[in-house]
Amino acid sequence: MKHRTVISAGVPLAVYEQGDPARPTVLLVHGYPDTHHIWDDVAATLAADGHHVVRYDVRGAGASGAAAGVRGYRLPQLADDLFAVADAVSPDRPVHLAAHDWGSIQSWEAVTDPRSAGRIASYTSLSGPCLDHVGHWVRRRLTRPTPRHIGQLLAQAAHSWYIGVFHAPLLAPAAWRLGLAAGWGRVLSSTEGVAPRAGHPQPTLAADAVRGIALYRANMLPLLLRPRQRPTAIPVQLITITRDHYVSPALGDDLDRWAPYLWRRTLPAGHWSALLEKGPTVARMIKEIVSRTDGAPASPVLDRAYGARGGRGPFAGKLAVVTGGGSGIGRATALAFAEHGADVVVCDLDLATAERTAELARLLGATAHAYRVDVSDGPAVDTFATEVAAAHGVPDIVVNNAGVGHCGTFLQTTEKEWQRILEVNLGGVIHGCRAFGTLMVDRGEGGHIVNLASAAAYLPSKILAAYATSKAAVYMLSDCLRAELAPAGIGVTTICPGIVNTNITRTTTFSGRSADRLDATRDRISALYTRRNFPPDKVAQQILRAVRQNKAVVPVTVEARAARLLARLSPALLRAAARFDLG
Amino acid sequence: MTMQAQAAPAFPYDSSDLDRFRELQQLAYGCAERVAAWLEPGVTECQVAARLRRELVAEGVQDFFHIPFAWFGDRTAFRHFQTPLQFFAGRRKLEEGMPYILDCAPVVDGYTADIGYAGKVGDNPIWDKIAFDLREYRELILREVRQRKPLNDIYASVDALIAHHGYDNRHKVYPGRVIGHQVTRMTARGPAGVNVLGFGVRTLETLGRELVSERLHGRSPLWADGRSSRHAPTPGLWAVEPHVGFREVGLKFEELLVVTEDDAHWLDDDLPHVRRWQQAHTRSDAR
Numbered sequence: 108m109k110h111r112t113v114i115s116a117g118v119p120l121a122v123y124e125q126g127d128p129a130r131p132t133v134l135l136v137h138g139y140p141d142t143h144h145i146w147d148d149v150a151a152t153l154a155a156d157g158h159h160v161v162r163y164d165v166r167g168a169g170a171s172g173a174a175a176g177v178r179g180y181r182l183p184q185l186a187d188d189l190f191a192v193a194d195a196v197s198p199d200r201p202v203h204l205a206a207h208d209w210g211s212i213q214s215w216e217a218v219t220d221p222r223s224a225g226r227i228a229s230y231t232s233l234s235g236p237c238l239d240h241v242g243h244w245v246r247r248r249l250t251r252p253t254p255r256h257i258g259q260l261l262a263q264a265a266h267s268w269y270i271g272v273f274h275a276p277l278l279a280p281a282a283w284r285l286g287l288a289a290g291w292g293r294v295l296s297s298t299e300g301v302a303p304r305a306g307h308p309q310p311t312l313a314a315d316a317v318r319g320i321a322l323y324r325a326n327m328l329p330l331l332l333r334p335r336q337r338p339t340a341i342p343v344q345l346i347t348i349t350r351d352h353y354v355s356p357a358l359g360d361d362l363d364r365w366a367p368y369l370w371r372r373t374l375p376a377g378h379w380s381a382l383l384e385k386g387p388t389v390a391r392m393i394k395e396i397v398s399r400t401d402g403a404p405a406s407p408v409l410d411r412a413y414g415a416r417g418g419r420g421p422f423a424g425k426l427a428v429v430t431g432g433g434s435g436i437g438r439a440t441a442l443a444f445a446e447h448g449a450d451v452v453v454c455d456l457d458l459a460t461a462e463r464t465a466e467l468a469r470l471l472g473a474t475a476h477a478y479r480v481d482v483s484d485g486p487a488v489d490t491f492a493t494e495v496a497a498a499h500g501v502p503d504i505v506v507n508n509a510g511v512g513h514c515g516t517f518l519q520t521t522e523k524e525w526q527r528i529l530e531v532n533l534g535g536v537i538h539g540c541r542a543f544g545t546l547m548v549d550r551g552e553g554g555h556i557v558n559l560a561s562a563a564a565y566l567p568s569k570i571l572a573a574y575a576t577s578k579a580a581v582y583m584l585s586d587c588l589r590a591e592l593a594p595a596g597i598g599v600t601t602i603c604p605g606i607v608n609t610n611i612t613r614t615t616t617f618s619g620r621s622a623d624r625l626d627a628t629r630d631r632i633s634a635l636y637t638r639r640n641f642p643p644d645k646v647a648q649q650i651l652r653a654v655r656q657n658k659a660v661v662p663v664t665v666e667a668r669a670a671r672l673l674a675r676l677s678p679a680l681l682r683a684a685a686r687f688d689l690g
Numbered sequence: 691m692t693m694q695a696q697a698a699p700a701f702p703y704d705s706s707d708l709d710r711f712r713e714l715q716q717l718a719y720g721c722a723e724r725v726a727a728w729l730e731p732g733v734t735e736c737q738v739a740a741r742l743r744r745e746l747v748a749e750g751v752q753d754f755f756h757i758p759f760a761w762f763g764d765r766t767a768f769r770h771f772q773t774p775l776q777f778f779a780g781r782r783k784l785e786e787g788m789p790y791i792l793d794c795a796p797v798v799d800g801y802t803a804d805i806g807y808a809g810k811v812g813d814n815p816i817w818d819k820i821a822f823d824l825r826e827y828r829e830l831i832l833r834e835v836r837q838r839k840p841l842n843d844i845y846a847s848v849d850a851l852i853a854h855h856g857y858d859n860r861h862k863v864y865p866g867r868v869i870g871h872q873v874t875r876m877t878a879r880g881p882a883g884v885n886v887l888g889f890g891v892r893t894l895e896t897l898g899r900e901l902v903s904e905r906l907h908g909r910s911p912l913w914a915d916g917r918s919s920r921h922a923p924t925p926g927l928w929a930v931e932p933h934v935g936f937r938e939v940g941l942k943f944e945e946l947l948v949v950t951e952d953d954a955h956w957l958d959d960d961l962p963h964v965r966r967w968q969q970a971h972t973r974s975d976a977r
Binding site for chain 1: 815816819853854855856858936937
């Protein structure tokens with residue numbers, strides 16, 4: 108790594124360079140109370156990927172010099188530092204900027220400065236809004252105090268308590284000096300799960316943290332109370348961190364107003380664990396925006412992130428994959444996701460029906476694609492997942508919906524029938540979860556998996572032996588998987604629909620019945636489902652809600668909910684009822 | 691035990707009767723098309739229904755099987771309909787991109803037409819798609835009536851096609867969930883031009899009488915999906931109105947189907963929706 112010193116307004120700034128200087132320059136700016144080391148993982152990945160990576164310790168931190176007083180930490184001065192470094196390391200070409208926390212706040216100052224045109228090619232912001240934008244954000248909510256707006260203000264206030272402490276005399280410096288700095292590693296480990304690493308926190312932490320309090324004192328009140336108009340024409344990538352204790356995601360809501368060229372990404376991580384634990388993911392996001400603004404062809408992932416939240420709904424910018432999407436609950440779910448902003452990929456054994464769903468989804472404004480997939484075929488599902496990831500990106504939501512009905516007692520059901528039911532209903536879910544779950548974990552941006560079980564998962568019946576067994580397995584599988592994928596920010600939901608008016612009764616197979624009795628039974632069951640008349644659209648709405656709220660188990664219809672309650676109150680009663688021949 | 695349908699009655703109309711029905715259906719569609727050409731954003735359902743009534747009366751219509759209806763926007767798909775009163779034209783204003791439906795049923799000399807005209811103002815891709823697909827419903831219904839399938843089975847076939855298309859059944863919102871109803875030459879003596887809950891007094895009188903007499907024969911003049919429609923199509927004239935919706939857009943056509951003892955045909959093929967499909971077909975051929 109190359110080290111040089113850049114003098115800005117008399118303060119020496121320690122600058123560190125790695126990678127090939129002929130490649131695009133990425134300038135990384137750290138926050139409070141960090142040094143350039145916070146970017147170690149991101150920088151290593153970017154440099155290995157062929158970028159010229161530049162970091163510096165901001166004034167007052169690490170190996171850089173400090174300003175004389177609080178005034179020396181005002182944002183225009185910090186922006187001057189940034190331009191000085193950029194001019195020194197890349198005098199001829201604009202730099203790509205990425206910044207975190209206070210580094211992001213000061214980078215906003217630079218990005219919204221007219222000098223940035225031609226000097227900054229793109230800006231990736233993590234956990235640090237422009238203070239002027241925040242001032243306007245607060246004003247807007249105070250002048251329009253809807254319940255939602257008040258909730259957002261209260262939530263951000265709860266995240267910002269420490270800013271008040273930083274303005275009180277003596278308190279914050281004393282806290283840092285008398286133990287907080289020494290225990291900072293433990294704080295990060297217990298609050299954000301950051302693994303201890305050599306050299307972090309930096310030995311200069313106590314002094315850096317105390318000097319850095321000037322950042323708050325010099326800038327917060329003046330800018331929040333009298334916010335300036337700060338628009339920018341530079342492409343901005345906003346990475347919203349979902350478990351940030353200091354910056355609430357709602358702070359980015361109005362950003363389209365100031366940054367019209369805006370890509371929105373989401374990262375399931377904490378304020379510091381985003382960089383310390385998810386470095387390669389952040390590096391990939393930076394790399395994507397760098398190559399996009401440097402003229403690489405559009406990628407579906409960035410296309411979705413561009414202008415996400417542009418009014419298309421709560422799932423704007425997301426990609427949903429639905430198996431068995433050619434009919435019933437699958438089709439309704441794909442269309443509901445499309446209607447609420449997501450792009451969809453639909454697969455079905457019957458390609459024509461999947462294409463029809465995709466066509467309807469396009470009418471609702473989504474980008475939609477159809478595939479023919481037999482979910483009971485593991486290698487085929489793997490191929491499908493790989494194709495989807497290559498052509499449309501890794502999905503954010505996967506709905507393992509494909510399934511078949513089967514009616515017959517245990518002794519009536521043949522081995523072949525058992526195989527088929529288990530291969531489709533359970534195997535299909537296993538293959539879907541494995542293929543897409545692996546991709547989602549590798550991507551590191553979280554996501555959600557929805558598995559369609561059934562009320563039969565907890566409602567025994569002698570005539571549903573194979574079907575209920577397969578669905579009970581899906582139920583348990585989902586609970587285990589939910590525990591496994593939670594640390595990766597991937598939710599897993601089990602849906603238990605109950606009696607829903609779809610074509611499943613028409614395709615249900617029956618064991619041990621003669622052909623004419625079979626038709627009569629099928630007609631009777633179909634008539635029951637039609638009379639019950641619970642539309643698949645309502646199941647779809649529940650699925651969307653479950654994804655938004657990360658619900659574990661959702662029994663949908665009244666009978667599914669009642670059965671679940673009974674299964675808890677009196678399993679013996681359900682066991683007795685299981686003897687009835689409902690077919 | 692179900693009541694066995696008794697021998698079907700003979701087809702009750704001669705060709706001059708059918709001509710009168712056809713002329714009246716043309717007249718009704720003509721009025722609907724004129725009103726549709728006059729429509730523009732800003733008009734309300736009430737204004738449009740009133741205009742349709744005026745057009746019909748000016749053409750010599752004396753009574754109505756039911757009063758003219760007009761539905762705009764998501765009301766074309768009967769979204770959020772809780773009570774039958776919501777069928778009546780309201781104060782909803784037409785906006786750019788909105789679908790609309792005009793539905794009227796004029797009576798002249800006892801001859802009755804009952805038509806549904808679907809349209810849109812400006813651009814609406816969902817409307818275009820459904821409008822194109824409606825052709826399949828017209829073909830399916832005719833095919834299955836010709837096969838003399840029980841009416842409730844045909845209703846189920848239409849439902850299956852709706853599910854296949856990914857739409858939803860909106861005719862089930864009509865009173866009695868009907869996809870159609872029988873039309874006869876009305877001979878009732880009640881006051882013409884007077885209506886109760888949207889239906890002409892003479893309609894109610896005729897319909898009531900038919901409900902009773904057909905019931906005695908195990909048939910129903912109303913075509914729905916229940917037991918009462920479990921019989922082969924009764925010879926005579928049926929106003930058929932498949933009505934399908936997708937999200938906020940609903941479309942229907944309604945026209946008379948001629949059912950004879952052993953065959954069936956649509957009373958008239960020279961209708962706006964049929965011409966639209968023919969034009970689309972010609973265009974795609976030309977391409």
